[in-house]
Amino acid sequence: MADTALMPIPGQVDPVPVARDITPRADGRIDLIGLPKERIRKLFEEAGLEPKQAKLRAKQVFHWLYHRGVSTFDAMTDIAKTMRPWLEKRFVIGRPDVVEAQHSVDGTRKWLLRTADGHDFEMVFIPDADRGTLCVSSQVGCTLNCRFCHTGTMKLVRNLTPGEIVGQVMLARDALGEWPKGSMAGLDEDVDNAHYTADGRLLTNIVMMGMGEPLYNFDNVRDALRLVMDGDGLALSKRRITLSTSGVVPMMEKCGEEIGVNLAVSLHAVTKEIRDEIVPINKKYGIEELLSACAAYPGASNARRITFEYVMLKDKNDTDEHARELVRLIREYKLPAKVNLIPFNPWPGAVYECSTPERIRRFSDIVFEAGISAPVRTPRGRDIDAACGQLKTAAEKKSRAERDREAAQAASGS
Numbered sequence: 001m002a003d004t005a006l007m008p009i010p011g012q013v014d015p016v017p018v019a020r021d022i023t024p025r026a027d028g029r030i031d032l033i034g035l036p037k038e039r040i041r042k043l044f045e046e047a048g049l050e051p052k053q054a055k056l057r058a059k060q061v062f063h064w065l066y067h068r069g070v071s072t073f074d075a076m077t078d079i080a081k082t083m084r085p086w087l088e089k090r091f092v093i094g095r096p097d098v099v100e101a102q103h104s105v106d107g108t109r110k111w112l113l114r115t116a117d118g119h120d121f122e123m124v125f126i127p128d129a130d131r132g133t134l135c136v137s138s139q140v141g142c143t144l145n146c147r148f149c150h151t152g153t154m155k156l157v158r159n160l161t162p163g164e165i166v167g168q169v170m171l172a173r174d175a176l177g178e179w180p181k182g183s184m185a186g187l188d189e190d191v192d193n194a195h196y197t198a199d200g201r202l203l204t205n206i207v208m209m210g211m212g213e214p215l216y217n218f219d220n221v222r223d224a225l226r227l228v229m230d231g232d233g234l235a236l237s238k239r240r241i242t243l244s245t246s247g248v249v250p251m252m253e254k255c256g257e258e259i260g261v262n263l264a265v266s267l268h269a270v271t272k273e274i275r276d277e278i279v280p281i282n283k284k285y286g287i288e289e290l291l292s293a294c295a296a297y298p299g300a301s302n303a304r305r306i307t308f309e310y311v312m313l314k315d316k317n318d319t320d321e322h323a324r325e326l327v328r329l330i331r332e333y334k335l336p337a338k339v340n341l342i343p344f345n346p347w348p349g350a351v352y353e354c355s356t357p358e359r360i361r362r363f364s365d366i367v368f369e370a371g372i373s374a375p376v377r378t379p380r381g382r383d384i385d386a387a388c389g390q391l392k393t394a395a396e397k398k399s400r401a402e403r404d405r406e407a408a409q410a411a412s413g414s
């Protein structure tokens with residue numbers, strides 16, 4: 001485990017920051033989801049398999065778990081029938097528990113999920129004409145307190161494990177029925193598995209923009225995304241994955257080198273005073289430091305731009321001067337950049353309001369006229385609190401009785 005797993009997290013509720021990559025289960029079995037092939041091989045050896053057997057079985061099981069998405073050992077048809085109960089006794093194929101699944105009028109879906117040790121977190125799927133984006137959580141809660149973000153009002157409960165992170169993607173594929181089908185006959189070292197790919201999928205993109213700051217849970221996010229990108233795993237291209245950070249500068253280079261996905265940065269303000277107020281991590285890593293780290297981000301180029309997210313807050317960060325300063329900064333640091341303007345999504349108790357549509361349009365035009373793409377993001381799933389920054393576990397927001405009442409109303413079509 002690299003040193004970052006032990007990086008102290010400000011405000012962490014664990015008494016001691018612990019490197020925890022497998023959530024212990026009450027029945028003592030080990031959940032294989034989240035583990036790489038090599039780790040599975042070692043576990044099989046420790047459980048008594050001969051080294052050669054362990055290696056072969058790990059390869060087969062890995063493929064079934066992550067590429068084919070099976071959820072029982074019985075479905076692993078190329079593993080001897082006698083071997084399957086042996087696996088079943090020692091291991092499980094986990095998924096986060098689904099507490100609640102909601103569907104927005106605009107097609108957006110939100111799931112309230114629960115870890116094996118009883119913590120709730122959320123995941124959102126946003127279908128579009130040409131793509132389907134899964135918004136994945138990295139932590140339960142967040143240590144940072146961006147003032148416009150509902151998740152920021154939750155305490156950090158804990159980091160999600162690699163299994164709980166990759167488990168979200170697997171659960172979404174389960175729900176959308178998108179695992180490759182096809183015969184497994186004759187799978188061995190030399191078989192070309194290319195014909196297992198499923199085209200025309202709904203889930204095409206992943207954004208690490210759910211609950212939490214992914215760069216404060218670096219090792220687990222990296223290990224999960226490696227399984228997502230592995231050609232024999234979920235096989236999603238790194239070009240279709242975006243990690244969003246509020247600006248954890250010391251981890252950005254490592255993110256580019258060890259994960260290599262697209263980077264989005266929650267900039268949201270162009271002056272120290274305003275960014276200090278709305279994105280408090282700015283007091284630790286200021287705008288200059290952040291933009292220098294962006295300029296040095298491995299893999300960024302005109303073909304793979306860095307996305308700057310900018311939430312539009314009325315009378316706070318939305319003037320023409322702010323837009324011009326944004327352009328100036330992008331030029332000064334020679335950043336291959338695009339800007340994503342996010343209309344502020346309100347939540348109960350928020351101290352900000354969203355800028356007017358005219359203001360947002362004007363801001364966008366100024367950036368756009370400077371030759372920088374600056375689309376305004378359409379809020380999605382607002383009716384089910386699934387839009388950016390609205391994620392906060394329903395358990396904290398509402399009583400169970402309230403949710404049951406709502407579910408009954410939805411079912412009766414009112």
Ligand code: SAH
Nearest residue numbers: 149209212244245246266309344345388389
């Ligand atoms: N913690 C990471 C990723 C999760 S948030 C980060 O901060 O980047 C994903 C995006 O939604 C971020 O840009 C975040 O600043 C933005 N966001 C948070 N609350 C919002 C709100 N109420 N309205 C609009 N965008 C919000």
Ligand code: SF4
Nearest residue numbers: 142144146149152246
């Ligand atoms: Fe955490 Fe991101 Fe919300 Fe800030 S915007 S509180 S970093 S989840």
